[in-house]
Amino acid sequence: MAPVSTPNQSTPDPSEEGAGPRATLPAGARPPALWVVVAGIAVEALVLAAAAALVLVELLRGGSLSAGVSIFLVLFAAGVAAVLVASARGLLRGQRWARSPVATWQLLQVVVAFSWLQYQVTPGGIGTMALALTVLVGLMLRPVVVATTRDSVRTDG
Numbered sequence: 001m002a003p004v005s006t007p008n009q010s011t012p013d014p015s016e017e018g019a020g021p022r023a024t025l026p027a028g029a030r031p032p033a034l035w036v037v038v039a040g041i042a043v044e045a046l047v048l049a050a051a052a053a054l055v056l057v058e059l060l061r062g063g064s065l066s067a068g069v070s071i072f073l074v075l076f077a078a079g080v081a082a083v084l085v086a087s088a089r090g091l092l093r094g095q096r097w098a099r100s101p102v103a104t105w106q107l108l109q110v111v112v113a114f115s116w117l118q119y120q121v122t123p124g125g126i127g128t129m130a131l132a133l134t135v136l137v138g139l140m141l142r143p144v145v146v147a148t149t150r151d152s153v154r155t156d157g
Contacts, residue, residue, distance in 0.1 A: 030092065031143035038088045040135035041102060044109075045084040052077035080105065094150030099139060106136035 052074045059070040083101050090098025109132035116125040138144060 031141075031147055033138050033141045034091065034144045034147050037102070037135050037138040037144060038091060040131050040138070041084050041088040041091075043131060044105070044135075045081040045088070048077045048081035048084070052081065091148050094148055096149045099148055103136060103139055106132045106139070110136070 055064075055070050055073045055077070058064050059067060059074070064070040084105065087098040087101045091102070109128055113125050113129035113132060116122070117129065139148075
């Protein structure tokens with residue numbers, strides 16, 4: 001005779017907390033791939049902030065040929081750096097919204113690096129492409145997706 005399953009012996013629902021992929025990490029722990037993604041975002045934000053500072057210094061010293069373009073570049077680079085920092089913080093908090101700006105920026109970086117490498121293969125072009133692809137692929141890994149969609153689980157229950 002086949003064993004009969006009772007309600008107390010049912011298999012856990014994978015959508016419940018503590019079941020499925022979340023059970024492999026302690027509560028509050030973040031997967032190593034998420035730290036790689038956040039580190040890549042931090043590098044990009046630092047490079048953008050440094051570029052904004054350099055253009056600003058050039059503008060203030062009078063070396064800029066076009067003040068309007070320089071001001072735009074400073075504001076754009078600083079703005080993107082701020083969005084990346086906010087997104088990295090959001091990813092560490094498990095907020096789903098933070099994935100979109102990071103993925104969009106990585107796709108833009110891949111396009112720029114691809115164009116750059118078609119013109120001339122340089123360490124800067126290779127580094128830009130490698131960093132963008134590392135962050136983009138890391139962002140799509142299952143443990144990172146699970147860790148960065150916690151807010152959707154909280155609002156369901």
